[in-house]
Amino acid sequence: MDSNYKLTLKIKRYNPDTKESWVQDYVLEVGRILRFTDLFRKINNELDASLAWNSSCEHAQCGTCAVKVNGKPLLACELLVENAVNQFHTTIFHIEPITIAPVVRDLIVDLEKAYERVNEAKPYIIEPAKNPSQGNDYQIFPRNLERYVDATRCINCFCCATVCISSHKGFLGPNAVMASIVRLMDPRETARKERLDTLYSEKGIYRCHTSKACSFVCPKEIDVAHFIALAKEGRFKSKDSR
Amino acid sequence: MNTNMAKAGAESPVLSLLERLPVLSFYARTRGWHYVISWCNRIAGLLLVIWLWLHIYFLAFLYTPSTYDGNMKIFRYFILVFLQWILSLPVIFHAFNGGRLILYEVFGKRNDETMVRWMIGLSVIYIGLVGLFMIMGNQSASPFFFWLLMLLTALICGYGVARKLWHSEHSIFWKLQRISGAFLLVLVPAHLLFMHLNPSVAMEASVVIERMQNWFIKAVDLILAVAALYHGGYGLFSVLSEYLSSRILRKGLVCVVAFITIIFAWIGIRLILTV
Numbered sequence: 275m276d277s278n279y280k281l282t283l284k285i286k287r288y289n290p291d292t293k294e295s296w297v298q299d300y301v302l303e304v305g306r307i308l309r310f311t312d313l314f315r316k317i318n319n320e321l322d323a324s325l326a327w328n329s330s331c332e333h334a335q336c337g338t339c340a341v342k343v344n345g346k347p348l349l350a351c352e353l354l355v356e357n358a359v360n361q362f363h364t365t366i367f368h369i370e371p372i373t374i375a376p377v378v379r380d381l382i383v384d385l386e387k388a389y390e391r392v393n394e395a396k397p398y399i400i401e402p403a404k405n406p407s408q409g410n411d412y413q414i415f416p417r418n419l420e421r422y423v424d425a426t427r428c429i430n431c432f433c434c435a436t437v438c439i440s441s442h443k444g445f446l447g448p449n450a451v452m453a454s455i456v457r458l459m460d461p462r463e464t465a466r467k468e469r470l471d472t473l474y475s476e477k478g479i480y481r482c483h484t485s486k487a488c489s490f491v492c493p494k495e496i497d498v499a500h501f502i503a504l505a506k507e508g509r510f511k512s513k514d515s516r
Numbered sequence: 517m518n519t520n521m522a523k524a525g526a527e528s529p530v531l532s533l534l535e536r537l538p539v540l541s542f543y544a545r546t547r548g549w550h551y552v553i554s555w556c557n558r559i560a561g562l563l564l565v566i567w568l569w570l571h572i573y574f575l576a577f578l579y580t581p582s583t584y585d586g587n588m589k590i591f592r593y594f595i596l597v598f599l600q601w602i603l604s605l606p607v608i609f610h611a612f613n614g615g616r617l618i619l620y621e622v623f624g625k626r627n628d629e630t631m632v633r634w635m636i637g638l639s640v641i642y643i644g645l646v647g648l649f650m651i652m653g654n655q656s657a658s659p660f661f662f663w664l665l666m667l668l669t670a671l672i673c674g675y676g677v678a679r680k681l682w683h684s685e686h687s688i689f690w691k692l693q694r695i696s697g698a699f700l701l702v703l704v705p706a707h708l709l710f711m712h713l714n715p716s717v718a719m720e721a722s723v724v725i726e727r728m729q730n731w732f733i734k735a736v737d738l739i740l741a742v743a744a745l746y747h748g749g750y751g752l753f754s755v756l757s758e759y760l761s762s763r764i765l766r767k768g769l770v771c772v773v774a775f776i777t778i779i780f781a782w783i784g785i786r787l788i789l790t791v
Contacts, residue, residue: 346546362545437547439554443761474685476766481758483554484617486628490548506621508684 306356326380337431347433397453400465434488445481448488560606565748581721655713674699749777
């Protein structure tokens, strides 16, 4: 079996100084288990030092390397060459930045701008409950624990928001809604009314049309549409929903 | 979670065929089939809103029996018969897909793949039935009995959704959208089917006038028109508002959609009450 692939990466470039945008081709001979972040690094080292891209943890825990590959948003650090060839049935890959915020340069988007919507959903405990008495911990029903753990795996990579049918203007976005839902399930949160008001606001779950693209692309395999549908069902209305 | 539809059984060749279509296959591969279905639902909804407005507008202009009979003759041409049959596609798709979404969002039914299969299967049966009635052109049913049965079924569907949603925190407009959706899921396909039982049902003024003299039929048509206009208006606002970031523009959109809906409601109600 040939362990190398000859790939063509057609990367969308953007120069903020000249406001110029273009697609640049890079032809690479690479091993099958390299990740796409490794390919970007290889381009920087061997072909073009000016290509700008983002990454941090490089093991699918921070979401900063999210890009669109042949139209599908995913984490570049998670995508192996061989898997990409098998998944897209091609050795030519069109790579673009995710479309959730303005592009800073090449594949880098303004994450601060993207996070504005997540911040609107207050991704923290607004009003913490009093500490439980000694010997007791905060309690969560066992039947809800698995669901809670599943929801907390969101890393805010914005892949879901990129493909959401509800565009990016009137909707907080699937990941921001998830941030609110997670805290509604959290036994330490007491500001339930404020959270429900956000969820049932004009920019909240009414903008979701259950197209389920969020669930389809989520790199952490969270069924985001299911959680939003639970909110529509009114399952987070009472404390028992935790 | 991968929401790709399972390629098993009878739908396998159909899915393989669809996956070869250029635009569809791109979105199916990158966003999943449910995303494609959602866009189809939007397009079908938009077509139906336009069709509803045109339907009310033209009927209002065919007020006298002679004008009505004269103009309705054009619907005997093959191309228009064919287009009427084609209309059953967005009607039934939007109805059943809406029903699937209500089951998913309100009743917690998550076996979506099965629901999509049922939706497609029942849609094919309905479209076939409408086509068959149009070809035969000799069916008849008691309007009172037919609409009593359909109204009761629609009320049961609407009540089921209302009972589940009424005490929730949701906005009243969103609740009414879901409730009217469940109600129309039965009444709109029933309306289309009834109108094609035989050509005289919809095309002969004397038959229409005789039917509309019954207060019960008038009441059903009134409820149907109001529910459809509200559902269409809210749906239109819901989709268009997603492309507007400004709160002022969104409020402006509410006013425009509400104004258009009220105008058509006034024309429609006046027409139904005075026939």
